[in-house]
Amino acid sequence: MANITFRCTMQEGQVDEETRAVLADGLRRIAAELLGASADDVPVSFSDIPAGFGFRGGAPSTTSLVRGAIVGGVDQELREQVMRAIIDMWTEISGCTVDELIVSAADA
């Protein structure tokens, strides 16, 4: 069983509270299904980048970041499975495009 924590960072005003709860449930489900984590024990935090404080390519950003840290680490095949599952879930629920999302799954 792998332990994973998620830190999600979004541009202010892009994702409402109700949607965040659904996204957190989605992250916990992915952690349980692919990493064997207990869904009730997957910390998920959200923070906002205030409007006018986030830039991409020198222009205001619409990009969200989902950063996972996997205690003990995983092999690259499983890592990519996790990241792709997160992308699919996040874009479907939030309505953002795949180009507006960065996902990492780091060994910790």
Added chain:
Amino acid sequence: MPFYRCAVPKESVPYDQRAAVAKAFTDVHCGSTGAPRSFVHVVFDESDDRWDTPYFVDGANRAGRPEALKAQLLSDLIDAFRDVTGVSADQVSGRITEGPASWTMEGGMVLPEPGEETAEWYEHDERIGQGQAAAGG
């Protein structure tokens, strides 16, 4: 990636300067590394985190570049920050930490190692840039 977080005192850097720093950082990073422009992220943080100096450039890049290039990159970023904001040299410092490219997906693709970017990667960058423009970004 790259992701540059600029820790700054509250209300010390107005929007026009933040935008100018973000553009300057993008120019510096892409000029130094050849990375696509749309992959350069710059965020300003007014939280109370304590650093060695009141202004701090905290960079996170893909691992694998030569030490000399990284040192020059950080120096150029700090110079760019100072040029835009007028902050004195003793008030700003920074660091660049690194992580494996393969740990991150951006735009649905696993990041390539530095120097292994393909033509497809740059086409991808162009697509993201167009999307940003359409979104008003």
